[in-house]
């Protein structure tokens with residue numbers, strides 16, 4: 406079957422009356438970005454749905470795959486747009502049914518939004534069903550549990566026929582919900598946390614704390630790769646890489662060993678907070694999960710959070726690890742996250758960190774040094790990469806060039 410359109414149904418945005426215009430135009434722009442650089446289509450978005458017009462050679466499967474990852478899309482269907490006649494509807498329904506396996510059941514479901522159309526819904530269903538039965542063999546009607554439902558939508562401009570509905574990513578279009586700074590570590594949790602807020606329409610920039618030579622370039626590459634996967638949903642994501650070695654060393658010098666982790670996290674938060682202001686974001690997002698590790702008790706969150714008044718969003722706070730792993734697999738970050746490159750925290754983690762830190766105590770330790778200047782230096786030293794879904798790191802480019810030389 407050569408389809409001529411993809412029908413895109415909007416998600417929750419139908420609920421948001423006043424904001425509909427913004428939502429639709431953002432979704433149109435995100436859809437175009439997601440489909441880039443594919444060729445052979447035209448995107449037409451109107452108030453309540455989107456039609457993507459296809460040229461005969463458009464890469465349909467690839468397009469469906471990409472569209473199913475765009476937030477704000479509830480579902481998609483490859484459709485045929487036909488003349489507004491019973492004959493045309495019959496022909497198209499028959500063409501679908503001829504592909505069904507022997508013994509399969511089907512039903513015709515008509516939606517008639519053009520109230521001027523000369524035939525009633527019920528009549529149409531009956532007539533099209535009869536035409537299908539007459540022109541096929543080995544299939545039968547089952548209105549309760551059909552194997553196939555042929556949908557016929559009679560609309561003002563045309564009739565649309567299809568028999569497939571592919572579930573979309575749901576949520577809201579990214580770009581309609583403000584901006585956040587995601588603390589992206591390279592572990593399993595933080596990329597999932599980022600995806601969760603993106604699902605709610607929020608734009609994400611990422612911040613990663615890098616401590617060379619204690620953490621390798623491999624760890625950095627891993628975070629770039631995770632950002633690239635997240636960018637697959639929106640086109641591009643900015644990744645800010647913070648030189649963190651100096652701060653981390655200083656913390657280890659002045660803070661009691663059992664409190665270094667709490668203090669390190671507080672330094673991260675202070676750097677993130679400054680960057681939040683610099684990029685015009687409104688919140689910090691992290692992958693913290695209640696009770697998972699020593700640094701994620703309520704007391705610990707309190708002590709870490711105490712350095713900022715910027716909201717810190719923790720979308721995974723109450724999930725079980727299994728649920729997070731399942732989500733990580735579903736969004737495609739899991740395999741990258743489990744690669745064994747240490748991040749800056751693992752390396753400096755004390756043997757016996759305090760699990761219920763007293764924030765006054767940690768502040769007392771930190772008062773032994775004026776960290777402010779060092780924090781500013783870290784922020785000034787940030788390396789910002791714009792990661793697209795097709796981003797290639799320098800290393801990959803070198804490998805590719807080498808491969809081209811060889812063959």
Ligand code: ATP
Nearest residue numbers: 588589590592593594595612613614691692693748
């Ligand atoms: P993750 O799987 O996201 O690393 P985790 O269970 O390992 O989470 P922690 O290592 O305690 O948890 O980190 C808690 C959160 O702090 C992370 O989810 C992440 O948001 C942030 N974080 C930790 N290390 C870094 C880092 N090097 N750069 C940026 N953010 C970090």
Ligand code: MG
Nearest residue numbers: 590591592748
């Ligand atoms: Mg971690």
